[in-house]
Amino acid sequence: AIVCDTLAAARAAARAMLADGAFGAAGGEIVIEERLRGEEASLLAVTDGAAVVPFPPAQDYKRVGDGDAGPNTGGMGAYAPAPVISPERYQDALARIVRPTLAALAAHGRPYRGCLYAGVMQTERGLQVIEFNARFGDPESQVVLPLLESDLLELLCAAAVGDLSGCTARWASRKAVCVVLASGGYPGEYQTGYPIEGLASLRDCEDVILFHAGTARREGRVVTTGGRVLNVVGLGETFAAAIRAAYSAIDDIYFEGMYCRSDIARRVWE
Incomplete structure (x- = not known):
């Protein structure tokens, strides 16, 4: 777009x-x-076609540069839960957007089971739908799923067989912040094949999760293979703690041309 x-x-x-x-x-x-103008959020949920198990709202950063400058990307970072979607707004979104969408799909002979991802924007006219996806979000999943304390497989299997009755999801009260490390030049032209240094130093970090994206192992070394290379997720009791965890971990990582935004989740700094 x-x-x-x-x-x-x-x-x-x-x-x-x-x-x-x-x-x-x-x-x-x-x-x-x-x-549309307003603040965006991503609403993920698992459904069996009728029942819905909502996930915490997330907010991602699509522009490549700090302050939302530059072109759109696949996502330069995210955080959850996103305060822009209050519990009351979430219930409104389920009632006015998610459940009517599922009912319409069923009415057209296309009952939907699985993960439904609604991209919405809070505007002066209320929540407006930007897009739907039949998948988890990226990088939204990287901040939502680490907060899940119950069994994701149980939810997915129940949705697949069409019976989510009795299924609930337990969520940690922590905050999660994801910062994407990208190749220099992304989302335009970029070079790949650069060795990634410092990954071993993160193995014992309790409040950091590293998700690989555009990487591969070649000749015993992890190298870059894409535009978005790594997702560094920090966890904490507050957004400030989660932000510190993510960016402290990034300080230990290096590859040629490495770039990331420096303002992920700063708007919710506590």
Whole structure:
């Protein structure tokens, strides 16, 4: 998606796709939508087609640069639970967005079982839907799942067989912050194959979880293979503690051209 702040930018984006072939055949048809303004959040839930087990709301950072500058990416970080979605707003989202969507799918002969991911934005007109995905979010899952104290497999299996009755999820009261380490140049052109140093130092960090993304093991070393390379997740009783844990761990990691945003979750610093 190309998010445009002006009519001129929108026209330029449309021209690039339709006339200049910016995305090849995939850009031959475009969808133009209203430019929404507000604070985004990601709502994940597991459903058997009727019953819904909601996960804590998360908020991700799509722009590559600090202060939400630069182009969109696959996600440069996230945190959970996101305060922008209060318990009352979450219940409203379930009642007005999630459950009607499931009912409509069933009515069209497409009952949905599995993980439903709703991307929403809190606007002046209330919650507005940006997108739906039939999967967990990335990097939202990296901050939501570490807070789950009950069995994820049990939830998924119950959803798969169409019976979530009696299933609940237990959540830790902690906070989670994910910072993505990216290759220099991402989301544009970037180089790969660089050795990653410092990973062994994180093995005994109780409040840090490392998720690999664009990596591979070659000749006994872990090297970069993609734009988004690693997800460093810090956990803490407060967002401040989780932020410190994540960025302290990042100080021990290095690869050529490594880049990350320095402001992940700063808006909820306690």
